[in-house]
Amino acid sequence: MPAPEPNSPSHAPDPALRDRFAAALDTLRNADAGAGGARPDPYPYADDLLARWAEPQRRYHTTAHLLAVLDHIDTLAEYAEDPDLVRLAAWFHDAVYRPDRSENEERSARLAERALSEAGLSDDRTREVARLVRLTTTHAAAPGDRNGAVLCDADLAILASGPEAYEAYQAAVREEYGFVPDADFRAGRAAVLEQLLALPGLFRTPYAVREWEARARHNLTAELTGLRTEGAEGAEG
Known part of the structure; x- marks a missing residue:
């Protein structure tokens, strides 16, 4: 990990x-x-x-x-x-x-x-x-x-980080794009995550495929779900 x-x-x-x-x-x-x-x-x-x-x-x-x-x-x-x-x-x-x-x-x-x-x-x-x-x-x-x-x-x-490190990564990326409105950031970030998840594999070396692939896909899927939920809530509001 x-x-x-x-x-x-x-x-x-x-x-x-x-x-x-x-x-x-x-x-x-x-x-x-x-x-x-x-x-x-x-x-x-x-x-x-x-x-x-x-x-x-x-x-x-x-x-x-x-x-x-x-x-x-x-x-x-x-x-x-x-x-x-x-x-x-x-x-x-x-x-x-x-x-x-x-x-x-x-x-x-x-x-x-x-x-x-x-x-x-x-x-x-x-x-x-x-x-x-x-x-x-x-x-x-x-x-x-x-x-x-x-x-x-x-x-x-x-x-493929653990939960706390991945959460910190998400927060840091959002800070770097602090000039982008929330709705636009969610849409852009979701598009990136969807492209990554559509790939047949995120990693190529045997070690990374074995040790990192499953965790990375779990993290990306969870982040994408969260973005979609925030977007739906924002639309309702």
Whole structure:
């Protein structure tokens, strides 16, 4: 079962979080053939990303979510073709986030392309990270896309949380969309839940299918039922 994700923007990140970014980047840079010479310090890039993840408009998409996704990737690492590429994609996947905009994933992918190229990652690896970031727009990893499956499963793992953590997740998402009227939010959120429940499977890696699928579907179904009930009550009122 996934660990709860604290939702407060002020949630203090793991003191070693910066080291996790540096370790993933350095492992990949060292693996590139012919790597050598001076390379940019990874820590300023980590600090820039952490500042983005701590922006005040965030309530769910915070450093707590980043930390949870990284931990889930560690759990699923055996299924990835290159876990460190997936870890870098996690760092960038919501690095640009404005709840009132629809191009967050694309802008996050472009940030990854600029930053990782500057940081000395190879072109092929940088393109793969950017592809993975863009994949989180739909979470529709193709069959055989091992990196994509791990990132998408890790990002959606919150759906399989226990009751208290899932309730906190719902509240945080609603806070992020506080500018949307209740009726419009219920309709939009219900449409998202219906699309998810219509999928043949929410998760793709064997571990996630076994451990998370049933609980996630239960949570989504319960949330959808609640939204429909609130909508009916609002219409009667």
